[in-house]
Amino acid sequence: MVSPKKTELLSDDPTASDAFGTHKKIADLLHEEIVRSDEGRSIALVGDWGSGKSTVIEILREDLGGDSGTPTHVFIYDAWSHQGDSLRRAFLDDFITSLNGFLTEKQRSNAVDRVWNRTETTTTTREPILRRHAKIMLLSLVLVPLGMKLFPLTSDSGDIPWYWAFPWINFLLLMLIVAPVLFAFLFGAINCWVKEPSIRRFVFGDSYEDRNFSVLSLFVEKTQGEVERREIKSPDDSIGTFREVFSEIVNDVHSRQNDLRIVIVIDNIDRIPAEEAREFWSTMQTFFSDGGGLRRPQRKRYWLIAPFSVEALSFIFGDHASGTATPMKGGLITDNDNPNSDVPTEDAKVRAKAYIDRTFGLAFHVPPPILSNWRKYLLSCLQKAFVEHEKPDLEAVRDIYDYARTGTGFITPRDIKLFVNSLVALYRQRGDEIPLPMMAAYHLHREKIRGTEIPDNLITPQERQAIGVRNWRAMMAALHFGVSPEDGAQLLLRGPIVRALREGSEEDLKNLENRSGFSDILRKVVLDELGTSQAEDGTVLAQFAKTLSVLECSGKPESAHIWRDIGRAFENVKEWPGLRDAPADGVSDILEHTNQAERLVLCKAVAGSLSTLQPFEAEEAQEDLSRFAKNWVITARAIVSTTGFADGFKIDVPLDVNFALEVVKQLAALEIEPADWSAFKLKTPVAKLSNALADDIKAGRMPNEFGGAFRYRPRHT
Numbered sequence: 001m002v003s004p005k006k007t008e009l010l011s012d013d014p015t016a017s018d019a020f021g022t023h024k025k026i027a028d029l030l031h032e033e034i035v036r037s038d039e040g041r042s043i044a045l046v047g048d049w050g051s052g053k054s055t056v057i058e059i060l061r062e063d064l065g066g067d068s069g070t071p072t073h074v075f076i077y078d079a080w081s082h083q084g085d086s087l088r089r090a091f092l093d094d095f096i097t098s099l100n101g102f103l104t105e106k107q108r109s110n111a112v113d114r115v116w117n118r119t120e121t122t123t124t125t126r127e128p129i130l131r132r133h134a135k136i137m138l139l140s141l142v143l144v145p146l147g148m149k150l151f152p153l154t155s156d157s158g159d160i161p162w163y164w165a166f167p168w169i170n171f172l173l174l175m176l177i178v179a180p181v182l183f184a185f186l187f188g189a190i191n192c193w194v195k196e197p198s199i200r201r202f203v204f205g206d207s208y209e210d211r212n213f214s215v216l217s218l219f220v221e222k223t224q225g226e227v228e229r230r231e232i233k234s235p236d237d238s239i240g241t242f243r244e245v246f247s248e249i250v251n252d253v254h255s256r257q258n259d260l261r262i263v264i265v266i267d268n269i270d271r272i273p274a275e276e277a278r279e280f281w282s283t284m285q286t287f288f289s290d291g292g293g294l295r296r297p298q299r300k301r302y303w304l305i306a307p308f309s310v311e312a313l314s315f316i317f318g319d320h321a322s323g324t325a326t327p328m329k330g331g332l333i334t335d336n337d338n339p340n341s342d343v344p345t346e347d348a349k350v351r352a353k354a355y356i357d358r359t360f361g362l363a364f365h366v367p368p369p370i371l372s373n374w375r376k377y378l379l380s381c382l383q384k385a386f387v388e389h390e391k392p393d394l395e396a397v398r399d400i401y402d403y404a405r406t407g408t409g410f411i412t413p414r415d416i417k418l419f420v421n422s423l424v425a426l427y428r429q430r431g432d433e434i435p436l437p438m439m440a441a442y443h444l445h446r447e448k449i450r451g452t453e454i455p456d457n458l459i460t461p462q463e464r465q466a467i468g469v470r471n472w473r474a475m476m477a478a479l480h481f482g483v484s485p486e487d488g489a490q491l492l493l494r495g496p497i498v499r500a501l502r503e504g505s506e507e508d509l510k511n512l513e514n515r516s517g518f519s520d521i522l523r524k525v526v527l528d529e530l531g532t533s534q535a536e537d538g539t540v541l542a543q544f545a546k547t548l549s550v551l552e553c554s555g556k557p558e559s560a561h562i563w564r565d566i567g568r569a570f571e572n573v574k575e576w577p578g579l580r581d582a583p584a585d586g587v588s589d590i591l592e593h594t595n596q597a598e599r600l601v602l603c604k605a606v607a608g609s610l611s612t613l614q615p616f617e618a619e620e621a622q623e624d625l626s627r628f629a630k631n632w633v634i635t636a637r638a639i640v641s642t643t644g645f646a647d648g649f650k651i652d653v654p655l656d657v658n659f660a661l662e663v664v665k666q667l668a669a670l671e672i673e674p675a676d677w678s679a680f681k682l683k684t685p686v687a688k689l690s691n692a693l694a695d696d697i698k699a700g701r702m703p704n705e706f707g708g709a710f711r712y713r714p715r716h717t
Helices: 022-036 053-065 087-098 105-115 132-151 167-177 179-193 197-209 241-256 274-285 310-316 344-357 371-385 393-404 413-433 436-448 461-467 472-481 484-505 506-512 518-530 538-548 557-569 582-592 595-612 624-642 656-670 684-701 704-711
Strands: 042-046 070-077 118-126 225-234 261-267 302-308 360-365 652-655 680-682
Touching: 022 042, 022 360, 022 595, 042 053, 042 261, 053 070, 053 167, 053 261, 053 302, 070 087, 070 656, 087 241, 087 274, 105 197, 105 241, 118 274, 132 167, 132 179, 132 197, 167 179, 179 197, 179 557, 179 595, 241 582, 274 310, 302 680, 310 344, 371 393, 371 413, 393 436, 413 436, 413 656, 436 461, 436 472, 461 484, 484 506, 484 538, 506 538, 518 538, 518 557, 538 595, 557 595, 582 595, 582 624, 595 624, 595 652, 624 652, 624 656, 652 656, 656 680, 656 684
Parallel strands: 042 302, 042 360, 070 261, 261 302, 652 680
Antiparallel strands: 118 225
């Protein structure tokens, strides 16, 4: 959905504007320290993740850049962006690049070569090269003996050859004899007077460009040929090399500008793996330690500023012996002892603090914003992001954020920006379909939603009041599942309704009755459930009916279609497995909500399904058989009572002899009125019943109340 109102995403880049008032004060203190002191020092800038440490650095850089009386160069190195690289070499390489205006090209090139330890070797060899004109002259030497052979003064017989009579042949033969000399003069003339590059290249080859070229150079000396070989060695990544190269760079800079102050900021060191972070921290220490004999810059007009979170640093130094580190949320790093912990141990905090005290000569702490400040900042961010929204909506979002974040710890500027940008993204997806305060509440509580359940205590009463909508659960579900609010209401209620019906939980279903859209969703759920194979189970349908009967709406006209659907399914019941939980009440509810014209037809259909139950196995436990028979009798009696014995309505007892005998026992035990006995028809032969009864008497399984069965027995066909 296209957003109908204009929105803007907020940049997370550090800004020089101070929204909380505390950042400028800390930047001013850093500025005063750098300008006032001639000796550099290491300074720690401590604050929680997102508290505005980078903003302090940005304000400081702008202030130092505008201070014309104190020349300063600020270099910010982002360790996180070089994760996986050699941090020492990457640091020096970026540092050298930032000093382009303070180093000569030669100094910069030499420093870069030192950083990467690059060496170049050029080997010069001398070897004879046969040039094109020399090849032609050598070929002309072959013509000399040919000319001498064909140009004799006399023949062996003293006769003059016949071709002497032709002067032009004689001339050609003479040219063959002196060809080398002629070519030498020709090439010399071309070399002296012909300047056309294409002709000279054709005759002499590429060597014609050599200013010392001579046509006779082939015969007086060998030609020089150059072969260049470049070798790149593996860089030395030791602290000693790092310190030495850094000292040379700083000295070269101060040799050109003696009063220049160099401010080095090492940012995001607490976001890289612990092992790399510890190694790089040890390198940074060499800036201000005595160096153990290592070279140091001659002038120490450089400052090291390290912004970091104490909590993150505690994870880095949580366990020096741990092998690998595990990144945590927010850039934190923990050790292997407790990789799922978001809280550093006290021992780790002590080690981190001791390291800070040893490494840094000065520490500034960035305080978290107080309530009044961040509320103003949040509202200003919302106004920048939602430029066309009404102010009351944005104030409601601010209040919801306040209520939701109460007691969750300090709120940082980055937290606020991330929240606003996430809200912008959500609004661009849904537009004005759902109120903006509702979207804010969803974003703040989305992690608490499990499945399709949205509990009443998901949001506080204050948040509900700020949202201002009654069906907030449906909207929350719509946002969570990416559907319309109407479909969200269905998703929200469907799961609990299904569960309540299947489990027979009358109380749970009744608690859902007051939810918006309950009746419509209930009918859809019932229709879906009736379409499953469970709809052929009479006990399941009876349980549905009993559970539905507790609803206030069950007797109202709008529920008539639900009972009609259940009644039609009940007419097609084929089995009653186990007759669990005595379904008589549910059967009565179904029959009660069936109109008079259809009730007798439904009773006959259900009676037929009860009469065709599968017989029990001989080894079936007696107590299970008794329970089954009891439930059957109660259910059958409910059907018989509903009919009012209309048209002499009868119900057959299943043929199984053991079950039929147990039905007789239950009729006696339940004190069924004698008039009702006649509604039950025994189709089991009397002889089989007598034998089974005799077996029970012998086994002592005949209850006292069974005596009534001798006076009133079910009717036989």
